[in-house]
Amino acid sequence: MLEASSSKLGIPDLQFEEMAALFRYWEAMPGDKARQAVDPVALGSQLLPHVSLGSLVDGCNDFRYDLISSEMKIVAPRLRPGDRSSDALRIQKTQYDLVHDLFMSTGRSIEPKILRITYASMEDVSRGINTLFLPLGRQPGANGKDVARDLMIGLWRFKPAESVKHDYFEDILEEFIAYLASSEEA
Secondary structure, X not given: OOOOOHHHHOOOHHHHHHHHHHHHHHHHOOXXXXXXXXXXXXXXXXXXXXXXXXXXXOOOOEEEEEEOOHHHHHHOOOOOOOOEOOHHHXXXXXXXXXXXXXXXXHHHHOOOEEEEEEEEOOOOOEEEEEEEEEEEXXXXXXXXXXXXXXEEEEEEEEOOOOOOOOOEEEEOHHXXXXXXXXXXXX
């Protein structure tokens, strides 16, 4: 258990501990962190309800949901395995979707993202999630540059303080890693 309180990041302690455990698990994965190396037994029953897996497809221009966690099912009840992140563009008749864009940028950079996201669902419900987007494996991208093959997504819900009118995200990766390092030193 972490000694320090993570209230500085606005994340409840138990949630922070679970997020930290998933991040450490991902960091400890060997090599390019291939999806085949993800071990559900090692993740354990505390993390599994929060972990989803999917594939970056079409040269990292889309994301296919393969394994949908129970937590993701709560925030996206219409989501089914095989659905694509670009489906939201078609359903909402728009050219931009925040989550789709974040999946693509994570896949292209092959760097993790830890984000606090608030948004209004398709049912116009204000939602908040703390999430980890963790790239797995590598594949050639459309422009010849390597991109991630898959993403492991950790998701934890929170209630936004006020009604959400616009999608918003806050990148908390640097603060998360710094706080994680300081709490391990304590």
